[in-house]
Amino acid sequence: MKGCEYFMTDEEFYRIYTFLKSRYGIDMGRKKEIVVGRMEHYIKMKGYPSYTAYMNVLEKDITGNLEKELVNLLTTNHTFFMREHEHFDYLKQIVLPWLRQKEAKNKDLCIWCGAASTGEEPYTLAMIMKEFFGLEHHLWNTEILATDISTEVLRQAIRGKYTREQIDKIPQAWKNRYFREDINHEFEVSEEIKKEVIFRQFNLMDPFPFKRKMHIVFLRNVMIYFDSATKRQLIQKVYDVMEPGGYLFIGRTEVIDRKQIPFQFVKPSIFRK
Numbered sequence: 467m468k469g470c471e472y473f474m475t476d477e478e479f480y481r482i483y484t485f486l487k488s489r490y491g492i493d494m495g496r497k498k499e500i501v502v503g504r505m506e507h508y509i510k511m512k513g514y515p516s517y518t519a520y521m522n523v524l525e526k527d528i529t530g531n532l533e534k535e536l537v538n539l540l541t542t543n544h545t546f547f548m549r550e551h552e553h554f555d556y557l558k559q560i561v562l563p564w565l566r567q568k569e570a571k572n573k574d575l576c577i578w579c580g581a582a583s584t585g586e587e588p589y590t591l592a593m594i595m596k597e598f599f600g601l602e603h604h605l606w607n608t609e610i611l612a613t614d615i616s617t618e619v620l621r622q623a624i625r626g627k628y629t630r631e632q633i634d635k636i637p638q639a640w641k642n643r644y645f646r647e648d649i650n651h652e653f654e655v656s657e658e659i660k661k662e663v664i665f666r667q668f669n670l671m672d673p674f675p676f677k678r679k680m681h682i683v684f685l686r687n688v689m690i691y692f693d694s695a696t697k698r699q700l701i702q703k704v705y706d707v708m709e710p711g712g713y714l715f716i717g718r719t720e721v722i723d724r725k726q727i728p729f730q731f732v733k734p735s736i737f738r739k
């Protein structure tokens with residue numbers, strides 16, 4: 467629609483694309499239509515005369531608020547409870563029995579969910595921990611650090627309320643145990659589960675600040691937006707913050723070149739330090 471007031475020129479697209487890629491690793495190079503689709507209404511609503519005018523303001527905005535809003539607009543946050551459940555089965559059958567023995571003395575696990583989106587993944591992990599450790603759970607620290615770059619998804623995650631359809635895949639017994647239906651017929655994650663998950667904003671492109679080594683890292687369905695060099699650097703950083711023997715889970719459709727990464731290959735989408 468050239469000539470339209472909100473037409474995005476190739477230069478404007480390139481500017482937004484470069485901004486996003488250099489700061490967040492997110493490569494929208496071939497996704498101009500998606501970028502326009504997600505930004506057009508916002509730009510109009512906020513009264514910017516053009517994308518150039520908007521970027522000029524954003525780049526000078528020392529509060530960082532405009533940048534946050536851009537990230538909230540342009541990240542893809544699709545997720546659901548029990549997604550790629552084979553990973554959770556593998557955790558229960560292989561990883562957690564190993565950790566229960568290995569950490570029997572300290573009873574302290576370090577678990578990180580690095581692209582937590584609206585919370586379904588870390589809450590699923592928290593329920594798995596509860597179920598696995600059962601009556602001994604209170605003796606263990608199985609707190610999950612859940613991070614994401616988008617403040618909007620983190621807000622929803624902390625709220626922890628989902629529709630009936632969103633919790634559909636959760637076993638009935640877990641629904642009864644870990645959710646409470648409110649007067650608006652939303653299902654809120656119980657306090658017992660909420661307190662097992664710590665949500666923080668964190669950009670995977672930044673240096674990792676973790677003081678302790680991770681036993682389990684979930685980094686699923688986020689690297690699809692990164693180019694291969696960015697993926698390689700990120701995987702090396704993850705490797706460096708992991709315990710020997712620790713497990714990394716990535717999305718089942720994500721492609722990484724196994725020869726270029728330090729992890730041992732366990733099976734597709736599961737790696738071990």
Ligand SMILES: C[S@@+](CC[C@H](N)C(=O)[O-])C[C@H]1O[C@@H](n2cnc3c(N)ncnc32)[C@H](O)[C@@H]1O
Pocket residue numbers: 489490491492541542543544545546549580581582583584587613614615616619668669670671685686687688691717
């Ligand atoms: C498609 S969701 C995946 C959610 C969940 N891991 C799953 O597999 O269902 C991808 C998430 O990665 C986040 N993300 C994208 N780039 C990021 C970055 N540089 N640092 C941290 N999170 C990022 C997005 O905000 C989004 O919530």
